[in-house]
Amino acid sequence: MTDLSATNAVTDRPGGAAITDHFAIGGYSSAESASESVREYLDSQRPATPCLALDLAVVRDRYSRLRAELPTARICYAVKANxxxxxxxxxxxxxxxxxxxxxxxxxxxxxxxxxxxxxxxxxxxxxxxxxxxxxxxxxxxxxxxxxxxxxxxxxxxxxxxxxxxxxxxxxxxxxxxxxxxxxxxxxxxxxxxxxxxxxxxxxxxxxxxxxxxxxxxxxxxxxxxxxxxxxxxxxxxxxxxxxxxxxxxxxxxxxxxxxxxxxxxxxxxxxxxxxxxxxxxxxxxGRYLVGDAGVLRSEVVLVSEDTTGRGRWVYLDAGRYNGLAETEGEAITYRLRTSRDGDPVGPVVLAGPTCDGDDVLYQHTVYELPTTLRGGDKLDVLSAGAYTASYSSVCFNGFDPLTTYCFDSAETTERA
Ligand SMILES: Cc1ncc(COP(=O)(O)O)c(C=O)c1O
CATH class of the missing domain: 3.20.20.10 (Alanine racemase)
Structure with missing residues (x-):
């Protein structure tokens, strides 16, 4: 089992994937380039947050990889994933x-x-x-x-x-x-x-x-x-x-x-x-086919830091009850990106927007995010296509369920 405390979702970032990498022959070479493509879509469409954007071209890519590896198997997509x-x-x-x-x-x-x-x-x-x-x-x-x-x-x-x-x-x-x-x-x-x-x-x-x-x-x-x-x-x-x-x-x-x-x-x-x-x-x-195809875009609601040693808390508009259920027990540790990446970073506790004490995403896993982060900034949760929208509550604390936007980057490319 991997030691969660040793992982750092921000500092593992490989240097910016070039846009032209996204459509490499044979499909999406990496989850990183798939995520970048979805982030570009989100940047161009600017939907209200929180939301999930999902690239169907990545789903096709993962399906064809699995089909090639197991040519005779019947592939039954586990619908619950998305x-x-x-x-x-x-x-x-x-x-x-x-x-x-x-x-x-x-x-x-x-x-x-x-x-x-x-x-x-x-x-x-x-x-x-x-x-x-x-x-x-x-x-x-x-x-x-x-x-x-x-x-x-x-x-x-x-x-x-x-x-x-x-x-x-x-x-x-x-x-x-x-x-x-x-x-x-x-x-x-x-x-x-x-x-x-x-x-x-x-x-x-x-x-x-x-x-x-x-x-x-x-x-x-x-x-x-x-x-x-x-x-x-x-x-x-x-x-x-x-x-x-x-x-x-x-x-x-x-x-x-x-x-x-x-x-x-x-x-x-x-x-x-x-x-x-x-x-x-x-x-x-389930997860394999849709996970890497999605990015959950959230907005920072509030950053708070006090003198009592509680640390720096970053509260997002997405939490345990509107998309990030799999952070329970910090089992799934998503890769994160922010609109201030590149600035100096420091440790944070990440939490959701509701009045529930359990709506804390990561307090044991070490995440370091830009110290400049503040309300209104965007935080993207990468490879979030699986078990996010489908786990989202209908209106806990009055928050809407997570909206999904599907697009097809292959079609976008052809039209361009
Ligand atoms: C019976 C069954 N099959 C398949 C899946 C999909 O699993 P995974 O998303 O890990 O591929 C699940 C997930 O809960 C399941 O319950």
């Missing part, structure tokens, strides 16, 4: 499938042109009415991890395919799932056997190694655990699909392995456990 209809529509046009968590996400995907058979209901916690809704709309693939949920699927989505989620070690994840989901590999085999008895199709096994998973080795453990469930069946008679879940990272302050390191580990581990007969693959990336 349910903006334009993001979903873009991914529909690229041929993506979708991992959804609720009837609301199913309807959203269908409205954007997704085929029902491209939708996988990945939430193991479902009401009977939710399953019936999904089935009515043509969804035929469901995750499960309990006998009660399996009965619910059998009753309300008869004949559907099911995959069983197993609990796996989340070490290395910045936002692990704890013990909320998943059965043991042995119980998964029992559930899949029971699925067959109930007239369902026992399609496969899934796991999720925790979001923002920085350890490529985690996939070794995940694939090994899933292989245990597969081994409980005679070859050719049991599950045939392995769902590798999400977990691929966006670019925050900690270094992340390259995508090829993750996929290389997956390929090698599959060979070790499945030999020449690998299962069908499915992946459910």
């Amino acid at each position: 349910p903006d209809p334009r993001v979903v529509a873009e991914l529909v046009s690229l041929g993506a499938s979708f991992d959804v968590a609720s009837p609301g996400e199913i309807d959203l995907c269908l409205r954007q042109g997704a085929a029902p058979e491209s939708i996988s209901y990945g939430n193991t916690i479902k009401k009977p009415a939710d399953v019936a809704h999904a089935h009515r709309k043509g969804v035929r693939l469901f995750a499960t991890d309990s006998a009660a949920d399996l009965e619910n699927i059998a009753e309300n989505a008869p004949g559907s395919g099911v995959f069983c989620r197993i609990a796996v070690d989340n070490t290395g994840s910045r936002t692990p799932f704890g013990r909320k989901f998943g059965s043991s590999p042995a119980d998964a085999a029992l559930l899949l056997g029971r699925a067959g008895d109930l007239g369902l199709d026992p399609r496969g096994v899934s796991f999720h190694l925790g979001s923002q998973q920085l350890s490529t080795e985690a996939w070794e453990h995940g694939v090994a655990a899933a292989a245990e469930t597969f081994r409980a069946f005679d070859p050719g008679s049991g599950p045939r699909m392995l769902n590798l879940g999400g977990g691929l990272p966006a670019t925050y302050t900690q270094p992340t392995p390259d995508l090829a390191e993750y996929t290389g580990t997956v390929r090698a581990t599959l060979r070790r456990h499945f030999g020449e007969q690998p299962p069908e693959l499915l992946v459910e990336p």
Whole structure:
């Protein structure tokens, strides 16, 4: 696990990316250049803050990188990461499938042109009415991890395919799932056997190694655990699909392995456990596809410093309740830029605008920001395309939910 206190979101800044770098052949070479492109869009459009701007060209770039690395895998975008209809529509046009968590996400995907058979209901916690809704709309693939949920699927989505989620070690994840989901590999085999008895199709096994998973080795453990469930069946008679879940990272302050390191580990581990007969693959990336595509622009409301040793506090118009929920526990440490970058810097505590004592973004992680920063200045939160707008409250303290502006820098470039 990376030592958070050692990271500094401002001083890691590589020297200004040139605008012409943004459209390098092969797509966005770095999260840095992607962010710069979004910041230019924000500078030119000057929307009211706080807001999220998201470049669909970066989503396309990340999708095609993953497609190239896992050419046979079904890529199901985890809609929860950013349910903006334009993001979903873009991914529909690229041929993506979708991992959804609720009837609301199913309807959203269908409205954007997704085929029902491209939708996988990945939430193991479902009401009977939710399953019936999904089935009515043509969804035929469901995750499960309990006998009660399996009965619910059998009753309300008869004949559907099911995959069983197993609990796996989340070490290395910045936002692990704890013990909320998943059965043991042995119980998964029992559930899949029971699925067959109930007239369902026992399609496969899934796991999720925790979001923002920085350890490529985690996939070794995940694939090994899933292989245990597969081994409980005679070859050719049991599950045939392995769902590798999400977990691929966006670019925050900690270094992340390259995508090829993750996929290389997956390929090698599959060979070790499945030999020449690998299962069908499915992946459910959320953060990886949209994280680096977005920049959350905020405004400094107030800077306060007193003589009691509280330090320098910078209060933004964006906080825990209107976009920056993932700063809870300082789990996600975003890269930051300000309109005064280049001036001398000093340590700050960063906080949101509400009257809630928990609305503090970073007080343990060392962030250094320009000492000249004052009310009215802009502060940009980079790689903020995932789990920001979708986590934003509807009106805590009377603040509006985070507005999203999608644009396409490739189209802008062509028009220019
Ligand atoms: C079932 C499932 N699949 C995929 C994802 C996406 O994970 P990530 O954003 O880490 O790729 C999540 C996130 O919570 C999830 O719950």
